[in-house]
Amino acid sequence: MNEPSAVFVVDDDPSILASLESLLSSEGHKVLTFESGTAFLAARRPDLPACLVLDVRLRGSSGLEFQRELVRSGIHLPVVFITGHGDVPMSVSAMKAGAIEFLLKPYRDQDLLDAVHNGIERDRARRAEARQMAELRERYAAMTPREREILPLVASGLMNKQIAVNLQLSEVTVKVHRAQIMQKLQARSLVDLVRFADRLAADHARDHTRA
Structure with a gap:
């Protein structure tokens, strides 16, 4: 072996x-x-x-x-x-x-x-x-509170314009945050980002259940 x-x-x-x-x-x-x-x-x-x-x-x-x-x-x-x-x-x-x-x-x-x-x-x-999840948590921890707020909106399929309206931000600002999220989570595509967001959401739900 x-x-x-x-x-x-x-x-x-x-x-x-x-x-x-x-x-x-x-x-x-x-x-x-x-x-x-x-x-x-x-x-x-x-x-x-x-x-x-x-x-x-x-x-x-x-x-x-x-x-x-x-x-x-x-x-x-x-x-x-x-x-x-x-x-x-x-x-x-x-x-x-x-x-x-x-x-x-x-x-x-x-x-x-x-x-x-x-x-x-x-x-x-x-x-x-477990190792992959620990690495993903570290990447998530490096994100700003605004980026964490935007992540689930991007993962849900909303366009930059829609997110901008929801959060009362400019579309350019949302675009910058979106790029930062992709970089910090090391997501190569929207599919990757959605998968990471789902795993983080499930991880947070397990933490709340244990608490």
């Missing part, structure tokens, strides 16, 4: 941990194993595209409870559940909480490897999206 990746394994059976570490390491992943969710949360983890392999039944708390704790902690990792005692309601609950796979022991090694690969690719895409 060109880009390093990590797999975290949480299982209270040392033999399972050793077996999974051997299997996943053979595929080139950096593997970190933990015997409890508490140990996982306390550890320093590599900043890499990653996937979490999690046993449903752990001493002290269930894997499903730990999955919910991860969400509350803002840790967004694709989760592959493994269990020797699964049932349909349990698997449905895991999937609703965001798990990408629910494997019953004994499972085929290839099924686990495929699930982990899928999880890492999902996390790689999420991380790329």
Whole structure:
């Protein structure tokens, strides 16, 4: 694999941990194993595209409870559940909480490897999206309050003349602001600008929802 990746394994059976570490390491992943969710949360983890392999039944708390704790902690990792005692309601609950796979022991090694690969690719895409969004926020922060006011009007398809009337500005002034907006957001076309504006609006809506 060109880009390093990590797999975290949480299982209270040392033999399972050793077996999974051997299997996943053979595929080139950096593997970190933990015997409890508490140990996982306390550890320093590599900043890499990653996937979490999690046993449903752990001493002290269930894997499903730990999955919910991860969400509350803002840790967004694709989760592959493994269990020797699964049932349909349990698997449905895991999937609703965001798990990408629910494997019953004994499972085929290839099924686990495929699930982990899928999880890492999902996390790689999420991380790329987060980086792009952070860059877009930085560009937006460089805009003036007037430019931020004009952005949604331009993105909605209004002409310079219409925006000028709405904001009681001259058309020339709107044209200058529009050019500055395009430059600061690094938008090469109106299509780019509309896409960026939509992403920023969705990002702001998520921030308000969290608040």
